[in-house]
Amino acid sequence: MATKIFMEALSPTMEEGRLVKWLKNEGDAVKSGDVLAEVETDKAVMELVARGDGVLRKRLVNEGESRPVGQLVGVIAAKDENIDALVAEAGGTGTASGGDAAKAPEKVVAQTQETAGTSSVPRTPQQSQGESSTPPQEKSPGAQPLPSAAPAAVGTGGNGGRAKSSPLARRIASERGLDISSLQGSGPGGRIIKRDIEAAATTGATGAAPPRSDRGARAGREQPFEDIPLTQIRKTIARRLAESIGPIPTFYLTAELDLTRVVEMRAAMLELGDEFKVSINDVLLKAVATALQQHPEVNAHWLGDRIRVHNRVHLGMAVATDDGLIVPVIFDADQKRMSEISAEARQLARLARERKLKPEQYTGSTFSVSNLGMMQIAQFTAIINPPEVGILAIGAAEDVPVLKDGELQSRKRVHVTMSCDHRAVDGAVGARFLQTLRRLVENPLMLVY
Amino acid sequence: MAVITYRDALNQALREEMQRDDRVFLMGEEVAVYQGAYKVSKGLLQEFGEMRVVDTPITELGFAGVGVGAAMVGLRPVIEFMTWNFGVLALDQVLNSAAKMLYMSGGQYPMPLVFRGPNGAALQLSGQHSQSFESWLAHMPGVKVVTPGTPHDAKGLLKSAIRDDNPVLFLEGEMLYNTKGEVPEEEYVIPIGKADLKREGDHCSIVTNGKMALVAMQAADQLAKQDIRVDVVDLRTVRPMDIDAIKTSVAKTNRAVVLEEGWELAGIGAQVVDYIQRECFDDLDAPVVRVHQADVPMPYAKNLERLAKPDAAKTIAAVKKVMYIE
Numbered sequence: 001m002a003t004k005i006f007m008e009a010l011s012p013t014m015e016e017g018r019l020v021k022w023l024k025n026e027g028d029a030v031k032s033g034d035v036l037a038e039v040e041t042d043k044a045v046m047e048l049v050a051r052g053d054g055v056l057r058k059r060l061v062n063e064g065e066s067r068p069v070g071q072l073v074g075v076i077a078a079k080d081e082n083i084d085a086l087v088a089e090a091g092g093t094g095t096a097s098g099g100d101a102a103k104a105p106e107k108v109v110a111q112t113q114e115t116a117g118t119s120s121v122p123r124t125p126q127q128s129q130g131e132s133s134t135p136p137q138e139k140s141p142g143a144q145p146l147p148s149a150a151p152a153a154v155g156t157g158g159n160g161g162r163a164k165s166s167p168l169a170r171r172i173a174s175e176r177g178l179d180i181s182s183l184q185g186s187g188p189g190g191r192i193i194k195r196d197i198e199a200a201a202t203t204g205a206t207g208a209a210p211p212r213s214d215r216g217a218r219a220g221r222e223q224p225f226e227d228i229p230l231t232q233i234r235k236t237i238a239r240r241l242a243e244s245i246g247p248i249p250t251f252y253l254t255a256e257l258d259l260t261r262v263v264e265m266r267a268a269m270l271e272l273g274d275e276f277k278v279s280i281n282d283v284l285l286k287a288v289a290t291a292l293q294q295h296p297e298v299n300a301h302w303l304g305d306r307i308r309v310h311n312r313v314h315l316g317m318a319v320a321t322d323d324g325l326i327v328p329v330i331f332d333a334d335q336k337r338m339s340e341i342s343a344e345a346r347q348l349a350r351l352a353r354e355r356k357l358k359p360e361q362y363t364g365s366t367f368s369v370s371n372l373g374m375m376q377i378a379q380f381t382a383i384i385n386p387p388e389v390g391i392l393a394i395g396a397a398e399d400v401p402v403l404k405d406g407e408l409q410s411r412k413r414v415h416v417t418m419s420c421d422h423r424a425v426d427g428a429v430g431a432r433f434l435q436t437l438r439r440l441v442e443n444p445l446m447l448v449y
Numbered sequence: 450m451a452v453i454t455y456r457d458a459l460n461q462a463l464r465e466e467m468q469r470d471d472r473v474f475l476m477g478e479e480v481a482v483y484q485g486a487y488k489v490s491k492g493l494l495q496e497f498g499e500m501r502v503v504d505t506p507i508t509e510l511g512f513a514g515v516g517v518g519a520a521m522v523g524l525r526p527v528i529e530f531m532t533w534n535f536g537v538l539a540l541d542q543v544l545n546s547a548a549k550m551l552y553m554s555g556g557q558y559p560m561p562l563v564f565r566g567p568n569g570a571a572l573q574l575s576g577q578h579s580q581s582f583e584s585w586l587a588h589m590p591g592v593k594v595v596t597p598g599t600p601h602d603a604k605g606l607l608k609s610a611i612r613d614d615n616p617v618l619f620l621e622g623e624m625l626y627n628t629k630g631e632v633p634e635e636e637y638v639i640p641i642g643k644a645d646l647k648r649e650g651d652h653c654s655i656v657t658n659g660k661m662a663l664v665a666m667q668a669a670d671q672l673a674k675q676d677i678r679v680d681v682v683d684l685r686t687v688r689p690m691d692i693d694a695i696k697t698s699v700a701k702t703n704r705a706v707v708l709e710e711g712w713e714l715a716g717i718g719a720q721v722v723d724y725i726q727r728e729c730f731d732d733l734d735a736p737v738v739r740v741h742q743a744d745v746p747m748p749y750a751k752n753l754e755r756l757a758k759p760d761a762a763k764t765i766a767a768v769k770k771v772m773y774i775e
Binding site: 166167193 | 703730731732733734735773
């Protein structure tokens with residue numbers, strides 16, 4: 001039985017991929033899971049792996065050529081199996097470069113996506129407002145192509161990305177705190193119906209939102225997040241402010257943080273040896289992560305009809321690359337020591353510049369930080385990365401004259417500006433977060449407490 | 450309980466009400482000497498005499514109007530149409546006089562009047578004589594529309610209809626007259642506007658009325674052999690409709706098939722589906738499916754007539770569809 005090799009969707013937003021390099025030759029034996037080729041997506045260079053055993057009989061794309069997601073790019077089959085029909089079919093569906101993506105027989109989401117990360121952060125376009133313009137990624141476990149004209153009959157595919165579900169299924173899911181968008185529907189056209197909810201509830205196979213809990217006694221980290229239904233006042237605030245300014249009504253809070261003690265701490269640590277070297281940015285990342293843990297209301301996602309407050313802190317850090325901005329994620333940043341954050345931040349920045357980041361390394365952040373201090377920018381405002389509700393812009397650490405007890409002193413200080421999504425975060429809430437951040441940064445020993 | 454025919458159940462109801470109240474009288478074509486085209490009025494002429502069991506000429510509009518006038522001056526007429534297919538000739542008296550008299554006279558003239566007769570298709574009576582009128586009639590404010598499907602319901606509801614101070618349009622069925630069922634020996638009445646849960650099951654609701662209640666029961670029997678258990682909600686009255694009964698059943702089963710004898714567009718089923726979507730939206734696990742007559746005049750040819758009529762097989766297919774089976 002031959003296995004078709006398709007151009008797979010190797011990133012959430014990928015529509016076509018460029019085959020950079022074949023790693024197997026025609027005639028090579030391959031096993032399921034073997035890396036067949038390197039494929040450049042819109043974000044990174046990824047591995048295309050075999051989905052079946054046999055011999056790589058045919059490569060249908062030359063290195064350097066692009067193919068839309070879902071297009072046949074090769075065939076794995078038994079050594080003497082007749083694959084003429086498959087190859088002819090590929091000819092029919094257009095081996096020409098840049099064939100019509102709409103005619104692609106199938107869209108396959110790479111395995112890496114389904115298992116991506118440990119984060120519970122939504123990945124499907126309909127969940128993530130930031131990706132609302134991307135087409136839905138349809139996934140199908142089998143390799144059998146769907147008829148090209150048929151709407152995808154699975155899960156959240158089809159129908160413009162809306163997960164179809166019966167009213168009863170939605171009601172039960174809501175009562176049980178189940179995230180319906182994570183389910184596959186078994187009804188007509190992939191409709192999620194009662195039995196799908198019940199199956200999910202029995203197996204616990206779904207991304208279960210925890211039952212509402214008292215915010216004061218917030219459950220532990222085993223509950224990745226908590227959904228807070230919108231109150232009327234929250235809805236009104238969201239509507240009115242969005243009318244006033246863009247779809248994300250943003251406001252900005254700027255604070256000047258004194259780095260005197262951070263500088264002292266860095267110096268003291270450096271005296272202990274090079275292995276204890278941390279940058280000011282590392283200290284600030286650690287401080288932000290710690291402050292987020294204490295202010296979950298800004299460590300949140302705006303999901304349109306509710307606010308998802310995350311109990312785990314996955315800190316996005318904006319990295320400039322030659323191709324543009326990308327935001328890799330330090331997962332569970334609040335749980336990591338400063339040395340771990342420091343090493344991970346460096347590693348992620350390197351991978352980003354080399355375009356080696358995997359999708360699970362740049363999706364799932366709960367809050368982001370952008371630092372242009374190294375470019376001598378004194379202060380700036382950053383654009384929120386939806387559905388997050390805040391981002392912190394860090395400027396350059398500068399020596400400034402400060403009046404202290406009537407005397408002029410030189411102090412190292414940094415301006416930080418927090419952009420807040422006013423639909424979710426009010427001014428005072430953002431300000432309290434910055435108060436905590438100030439306390440931590442100006443007393444960095446608290447970060448080791 | 451005695452097992453009697455639908456025909457005899459109606460006959461008993463007429464006799465008992467005529468005995469109970471001497472203002473009640475029966476009028477229509479062939480009701481007296483001939484004992485009724487379908488023998489519903491058998492023996493009544495002999496018992497009550499020609500002042501209370503009155504043969505009329507073939508003038509539906511005329512004797513319907515006589516009935517309206519009689520009701521206005523305090524009698525309680527029961528007007529028989531040989532079939533509701535002929536009753537359409539009297540529609541002006543039904544629609545413009547009976548249905549509106551109380552309202553337009555400012556409450557001066559109550560209208561304790563029953564129009565009754567067989568409704569819907571029998572066998573091979575072709576397009577003009579095989580029509581279901583419940584949705585036409587139920588469309589009018591000012592009347593009640595009753596469609597009993599069993600002898601028990603026929604007797605209890607006809608007695609209520611005769612005692613009602615409003616015009617009641619009572620729809621029987623030629624194919625029902627010979628059906629048998631248990632009917633209590635003692636006197637009873639069934640309130641108008643109250644549905645009956647004819648069978649209980651938790652997988653799907655079949656909401657129906659009139660003759661189709663029998664079809665629904667046949668379908669339910671066959672479905673039970675496949676371990677599919679359905680609620681059969683027999684509305685019995687289509688105006689006013691028992692919305693609570695529909696709600697209760699659909700809330701339990703989360704699925705509904707609406708089965709009716711007549712045509713699809715603006716049919717009784719359309720109204721039932723509207724109630725379901727309004728009252729049971731959050732209970733639905735599947736879209737509601739309707740079963741009805743094909744959208745054609747009833748064919749005379751036997752094979753085509755069978756294809757045009759709603760039946761148990763179509764009902765079973767609809768149930769399976771809303772249960773996502775096959």
